[in-house]
Amino acid sequence: MDRLEGIKIFVRVVDSGSFSAVARELGTGQPAISKQVAALEEYLGAQLLMRTSRSLSLTEAGRDFYESAVRLISDLEAAESRVGSGQASPSGVVRVSAAPAFSRLYVVPQLPAFRVRYPKVVVESLVSERTSNLVEEGIDLAIRNGALADSSLIARKIGEFALVAVASADYLERRGVPKRPSDLDRHDGVIFVSRDGPRPWTFASRTGVVSHQAAASFRSNDGEQLRAAVLAGLGITQAPYWLFAADMRAGTVRRILRDHEPARIPISAVRPASRRQPGKVAAFVDFLAELLAETDD
Numbered sequence: 001m002d003r004l005e006g007i008k009i010f011v012r013v014v015d016s017g018s019f020s021a022v023a024r025e026l027g028t029g030q031p032a033i034s035k036q037v038a039a040l041e042e043y044l045g046a047q048l049l050m051r052t053s054r055s056l057s058l059t060e061a062g063r064d065f066y067e068s069a070v071r072l073i074s075d076l077e078a079a080e081s082r083v084g085s086g087q088a089s090p091s092g093v094v095r096v097s098a099a100p101a102f103s104r105l106y107v108v109p110q111l112p113a114f115r116v117r118y119p120k121v122v123v124e125s126l127v128s129e130r131t132s133n134l135v136e137e138g139i140d141l142a143i144r145n146g147a148l149a150d151s152s153l154i155a156r157k158i159g160e161f162a163l164v165a166v167a168s169a170d171y172l173e174r175r176g177v178p179k180r181p182s183d184l185d186r187h188d189g190v191i192f193v194s195r196d197g198p199r200p201w202t203f204a205s206r207t208g209v210v211s212h213q214a215a216a217s218f219r220s221n222d223g224e225q226l227r228a229a230v231l232a233g234l235g236i237t238q239a240p241y242w243l244f245a246a247d248m249r250a251g252t253v254r255r256i257l258r259d260h261e262p263a264r265i266p267i268s269a270v271r272p273a274s275r276r277q278p279g280k281v282a283a284f285v286d287f288l289a290e291l292l293a294e295t296d297d
């Protein structure tokens with residue numbers, strides 16, 4: 001048995017609360033992970049984990065060993081980092097969860113520049129509109145918009161974006177340009193819909209934030225379909241600036257109601273709470289922060 005590897009696996013199992021989550025993260029089967037922990041217990045001559053069909057819990061010996069193992073691994077990683085600093089570039093796979101449209105339209109086109117800087121890092125993009133469980137799914141990093149509620153995650157704000165109301169130039173020529181949110185009652189809406197139903201638009205006013213539920217000509221839970229609908233002239237939508245940035249630069253889409261835009265939305269990079277952020281993840285987060293800092297809106 002590789003004792004150090006067994007200790008690392010044991011710590012990962014405790015942190016995630018699942019043999020299967022660690023197996024997915026390492027690209028192996030659950031029996032192999034269970035075998036590693038069992039071999040470690042046999043070597044130590046003590047049971048570390050209480051296993052049931054639904055949960056895992058530490059024994060008293062396991063709790064004591066876990067605390068020592070965490071310190072051991074942390075010290076080892078810190079030593080490796082000191083020795084390798086300035087001599088070896090980050091390497092390995094960074095598994096990143098992000099919304100599909102943000103990943104395809106905003107992140108992926110910039111990855112050639114990241115590859116030039118960090119040729120040994122492979123970005124694995126896992127797109128989903130739902131909120132992923134980073135530990136259970138073995139995800140290193142998630143890009144999330146808006147306020148964060150999960151205190152078990154370590155978050156870093158890497159940017160922000162404006163929430164803009166837009167429509168195609170052709171649509172506005174046909175239907176006119178709304179000057180205030182109340183004018184939207186005479187227009188068609190391209191609406192994002194979630195499991196909770198159609199998402200209302202929000203605007204700033206002298207009395208605070210106001211909501212507007214537009215009459216829909218088209219609804220979708222996919223950002224790129226909303227963009228396609230706007231480009232086809234189906235109506236007005238409210239969406240993140242980055243979704244229509246290229247279209248606004250080209251003049252095919254126009255930004256409207258700028259004086260009524262709500263507060264900008266934060267973009268955060270979140271990761272599971274851990275002892276140390278791997279260099280490959282830190283490099284990618286820094287790259288995203290640089291990318292977002294170059295954006296006007």
